[in-house]
Amino acid sequence: MRRRPFAFAGSLSLSLTLALAAMATAADDVVLIPNSTIKAPGGRFRGQITAENPAELKIKPTAGPDQTVPLDQIATITYEGTPGSFALGETRESSGQIAEAADLFKKAATEASGKPFVVQAAKSRRTAILTDLALASPAKAKEAIDELEAFLQAYPTSRHTGAVLENLVKLHLQKDDIAKATAAVALFKEKVPSSPERVAILDSKVLTKSGKFDQALKALDTVIASNKGNAKGRDAQLAKAECLVGLKKYDDALATVQEVIKESPPEAYEIQAVAHNTLGDCYRAARRPKDALLAYLKTDILYDRDKEQHPKALAMIEQLFRELKVDVRADEVHERLKQQYPQSPYLVGAPKR
DSSP, X not given: OOOOOOOOOTTOOHHHHHHHHHHHOSSEEXXXXXXXXXOOGGGEEEEEEEEEOSSEEXXXXXXXXXXXXXXXXXXXXXXXXXXXXXXXXHHHHHTTXXXXXXXXXXXXXXXXXXXXXXXHHHHHHHHHHHHHHHHHOGGGHHHXXXXXXXXXXXXXXXXXXXXXHHHHHHHHHHTTOHHHHHHHHHHHHHHOTTOHHHHHHHHHHHHHHTTOHHHHHHHHHHHHHHOTTSHHHHHHHHHHHHHHHHTTOHHHHHHHHHHHHHHSOTTOHXXXXXXXXXXXXXXXXXXXXXXXXXXXXXXXXHOTTOTTHHHHHHHHHHHHHHHTTOHHHHHHHHHHHHHHOTTOGGGTTOOOO
C-alpha cells in the first residue's frame, strides 16, 4: 500500500513546516518495518543512498559500514533535498485533491533535477495517481499508460519498477487487453525476480480475467500456504476471493475475506479497510446489497484513516443507498464524498445532485 503522507501539526504555516522538515532531513532517511530482519540503531539508517534497484537499496550511513537493505524491509524512505512541492503533493493527495497532487509531483520531478532518486519517486507517485484516475474514468487510460511506459523506458532498474508494472497490468486488464497484461506480468517477473509471490498474484488476476479460475486458484493457494499471517498471504487471500466470485462461489469468497479480517489486528486500518471493501464487493456480487452496505459502512466508520479505501467505500455506500431507494441518505453521502475528496476519481460519473 502507499505510504501515508507526513501529517503536519500545530499552527505553523505550511511553508514554515516544509522548511523545518527540509532542515530535519539533512541526510537520506530509511526507516525499517517493525520487526525487520535488518538491524539498525533505532530501526533506521541515515546517510547517503548510493544505489537502488527493484529488490534493494544501498546506503552509506553517517556512521558505520555501508548497508544493503531489501525493499521489503523498508517502511519509508525520505531523501535529502526533496523539494517542498513533493510534500505538498502528498498533503493534497491525502486530502483527496489528487489532480492537484499529480501536478505537484510533476513539478517536484522538475525541481529535483540532478537528484535521480527524488525524480523517480515523484514520477512514480504521479503515475500511481494517473492510474487511479484512469481506473475510475477509462477515457484517461491512454495518458496513464503512456506515462507508465515512459517511466519504464527511462528508468529500467528503478526501485519503483514493480509498482509501475502492477499499475500497467491493472490498466491493460481494464481494457480487456490480456496479451499486454500478460506481457507486463512477464516483464515484472524479469525485472523483479525477488518477488515471486507478487508475480503469482498478478498472474492470478490475468488468469481470472481470462476465465481460467482453477489455474488462478492453484497459484494463489501456493502463495497463501507459504505466507501465513503476512502481507503477501493476505494479498493472495483477497485476490483468491475475487477469483471465487468469478466462479460464483460466493460463500467461499466471503469466508476467505472474513478470515483476513479476523486474523488481522483491529487497529491495522490499512488492512481492515481494503478487506472490508473487498467483503462489500463480494456481497454485491452475491446480490446481497444490505450486507454489502454494512461492510462498506465499517470502512467509513472505523477505517476512514485510509484515504485510498475510504472514498471508494463512500461511493459504494451512495450507490447501494440508491439501489435500496434511500435517496436522502445517498445524497448525504454524495455530499460527504464531494466535500472530503473533491477530486476523487470516485466522483467521476457519480449522480449529480
